[in-house]
Amino acid sequence: LTFPPQKVGTSSKPQAVTVTNTGSTAVSVSSIAITGRNYHDYSETNTCGSQINAGASCKVTVTFTPGAKGTRDALVNVNDNGGGSPQGVLLTGTGR
Numbered sequence: 001l002t003f004p005p006q007k008v009g010t011s012s013k014p015q016a017v018t019v020t021n022t023g024s025t026a027v028s029v030s031s032i033a034i035t036g037r038n039y040h041d042y043s044e045t046n047t048c049g050s051q052i053n054a055g056a057s058c059k060v061t062v063t064f065t066p067g068a069k070g071t072r073d074a075l076v077n078v079n080d081n082g083g084g085s086p087q088g089v090l091l092t093g094t095g096r
Contacts, residue, residue: 001076003064003093012064017089019060019078021052027082032060034091036074041066042091044076052080066095 001015021027028051034042041064048058066072072093077086 001062001089001091003091005094005096006064006066008066008069008095010065012093014061014063016059016061017076018057019048019052019087020057021054021082023082024054026051026053027080029078029080031079032076033079034062034074034076036091038067038072039074041072041093041095042074042076048078060089062091064091064093066093069095 003012006012029048032046034044042062044060044062046060052058060076072095074091075088077088079086
């Protein structure tokens with residue numbers, strides 16, 4: 001997710017990413033967390049719960065609130081018992 005330049009200390013409009021279980025069995029979600037160098041500049045809410053059924057989707061919504069000027073990168077990771085865990089999405093924004 002790429003956020004437009006945002007004034008330091010103010011929050012962006014939220015952006016969402018859809019997480020879809022394309023498998024044939026339910027996936028247990030152990031955590032959804034923001035990690036990386038500038039993790040504290042992002043916050044997330046989600047509709048995923050502890051399980052995503054086969055063929056089902058949920059949303060992870062992220063807001064960017066830069067704590068300093070410049071490029072602010074992080075990741076949102078979905079940790080689960082599915083293959084390739086964690087699944088991650090790069091978060092990038094610029095504080096101005």
